[in-house]
Amino acid sequence: MGHNDHVEDDGGFSDFLQEIIDGGHLEGAALGITKLAIDKGSDALSAKQRFVFERDVLGEFVKDGCSRCESNIPWSEMYAALDNGGLCNYCWHMSEKIKHE
Ligand SMILES: [Zn+2]
Incomplete structure (x- = not known):
């Protein structure tokens, strides 16, 4: 999974997440979890939150x-x-x- 490599090394990752939010692409749980990931880092997400984050955010908006x-x-x-x-x-x-x- 290339996604995890990206997540470990920030390098503009939170800015990217903020751009998705600012673009109005997220709502509901995905929006809340993404804000949390920006705030505390994606390592702070629970297993459940991480699942939603990877499926609805990374899976939708990240190109390999x-x-x-x-x-x-x-x-x-x-x-x-x-x-x-x-x-x-x-x-x-x-x-x-x-x-x-
Ligand atoms: Zn190219």
């Missing part, structure tokens, strides 16, 4: 890798990747460039 070059997408680029078809920043710029040529 760029859909073009398959490299890992950093947390700082993850939210944008949701919008551009799952591309890393590099591939997204490449595809934009091709479009405009």
Whole structure:
């Protein structure tokens, strides 16, 4: 599971979670659990909360890798990747460039 590697190493992970919240993508239990994860870290979640977090938040919003070059997408680029078809920043710029040529 690549997701767990991401969670261990924050590197913008909480900012990414905050972006999902700010975008209005979460509600109910998933929203509360995500706020808790930002506040206390995802390690503070109970087994039940973690299950919901992984299924409804990570499972929905996290890409395992760029859909073009398959490299890992950093947390700082993850939210944008949701919008551009799952591309890393590099591939997204490449595809934009091709479009405009
Ligand atoms: Zn890429």
